[in-house]
Amino acid sequence: MRKGIVVVAAAGNDGAVGTGFGTVTSPGNSPDAVTVGAMDDRNTVPLADDVLAGYSSKGPSLIDFVVKPDLVAPGTWIVSARAVSSWLDTQHHELTLQIGDYKNDPAHATQDGAYYSLSGTSMAAPMVAGAAALMIQKDPTLNPATIKARLMKSAVKDTRLVFETGAGTLDAYAAVNATGYAQNAKSPLAMAAGDGFVYIQDTAILWGSTWTQGAIWGGGKGSAAGVSLTPVPQSITYGSGAIWGGTGGAKSTLDNPAVAGSGAIWGGGRSSLDSTSGTVTDDGAIWGGDPDNRK
Numbered sequence: 526m527r528k529g530i531v532v533v534a535a536a537g538n539d540g541a542v543g544t545g546f547g548t549v550t551s552p553g554n555s556p557d558a559v560t561v562g563a564m565d566d567r568n569t570v571p572l573a574d575d576v577l578a579g580y581s582s583k584g585p586s587l588i589d590f591v592v593k594p595d596l597v598a599p600g601t602w603i604v605s606a607r608a609v610s611s612w613l614d615t616q617h618h619e620l621t622l623q624i625g626d627y628k629n630d631p632a633h634a635t636q637d638g639a640y641y642s643l644s645g646t647s648m649a650a651p652m653v654a655g656a657a658a659l660m661i662q663k664d665p666t667l668n669p670a671t672i673k674a675r676l677m678k679s680a681v682k683d684t685r686l687v688f689e690t691g692a693g694t695l696d697a698y699a700a701v702n703a704t705g706y707a708q709n710a711k712s713p714l715a716m717a718a719g720d721g722f723v724y725i726q727d728t729a730i731l732w733g734s735t736w737t738q739g740a741i742w743g744g745g746k747g748s749a750a751g752v753s754l755t756p757v758p759q760s761i762t763y764g765s766g767a768i769w770g771g772t773g774g775a776k777s778t779l780d781n782p783a784v785a786g787s788g789a790i791w792g793g794g795r796s797s798l799d800s801t802s803g804t805v806t807d808d809g810a811i812w813g814g815d816p817d818n819r820k
Contacts, residue, residue: 531661531669533654535646536562536594537582545583546688549593554586556711559657559673560593563600563649564694572681575599577689581646584688585715592687592713592725595673596680598695600649607641614641656697663701670710674736675703677710682743686750687725688715692741707732 534555539548553560563578578601584593607621608614614621620642625634657672679700680693713726729737 529669531654531657531672532558533650533657534558534560535650536560536584538563538580538645538647540577540581540583541579545581547585547587548582549584549586549591550582553582553593554589554591556591556714557669557673558595559653559676560595560691560712561600561646561650561653561695562594562597562690563644563646564597564690565601566599568602572694575694577685578644578646580644581649581689583686584691590715592691592715594691595712596653596677596691596693596695598649598652600646600652601644602642603644603648604640604642605648607637607639613643652697653695656695656700659697659701668706668708670707670732671705674707674710674732674741675705676700677741678705678736679703682745684745684747684749686747686752687742693743705735707736709733710736 532552532555534553536549536553539545542548549560552558562583563581564575565578566572566575577597581597581600582594585591586593604622604627622638622640622642623634624630624636624638626638627640628638653676656676660672660675661667676695677692679696679702680691681696681699682693683690710732713728713731715723715725717723725738727738728741729735
């Protein structure tokens with residue numbers, strides 16, 4: 526990434542492990558990477574019936590609490606070229622398409638075809654990588670941070686938690702035609718505070734004023750889980766606004782018992798906050814003045 530390469534990573538396929546939260550691991554936990562979760566489009570064109578694939582790993586990333594995935598893309602029953610006699614082809618031959626599945630050829634309809642069908646976040650990640658390639662083709666001067674920020678801002682917004690679908694579903698056309706520049710687009714950190722709320726770092730502070738949390742996540746983020754965006758208390762932003770500004774609070778976009786109450790995610794004394802009149806700290810993950818040197 527420091528060499529100007531856009532790194533797109535799959536979020537992982539552990540969404541069915543426990544609650545699924547906190548199952549994004551390396552390399553998807555990199556704050557710089559574009560981490561992609563998977564949607565199930567149910568083989569229809571409209572987005573209205575799309576659902577988060579049950580296998581798609583959910584954030585935050587384990588140990589370092591990075592808000593992931595960054596966005597989602599179709600990843601269920603994706604058809605691509607078949608690698609004849611490969612391990613998958615031989616061990617799971619039932620996923621090989623027959624010629625009749627995609628071609629009007631009665632004489633050979635039941636014979637093995639040239640295509641194979643798979644599901645996983647590794648099927649969704651190439652969708653985003655392809656969109657990034659189109660963006661670079663249109664403007665070769667774009668840096669990785671700008672590409673990531675535009676991909677997220679232009680995504681189709683939804684009402685799921687950011688730990689589930691990130692900034693929303695990939696919109697390749699909107700991404701290619703998006704505007705705005707960023708020198709840094711590290712995925713923000715999250716913390717479960719001692720008051721029971723969950724806070725996230727402000728993208729407008731981390732990335733620049735044009736990349737507000739509302740623009741990145743969407744105003745209705747979290748409403749499907751019965752939560753909504755509310756301001757972080759002034760007592761917190763006053764002392765730590767450069768890091769913890771933006772939105773959060775009692776009905777934070779990230780406030781979900783399965784997330785905030787999970788010791789497997791938030792254990793280890795990595796966050797502390799006595800009340801909303803206190804100061805937000807995260808002695809395991811604050812970036813401080815230099816986001817490349819997290820404590």
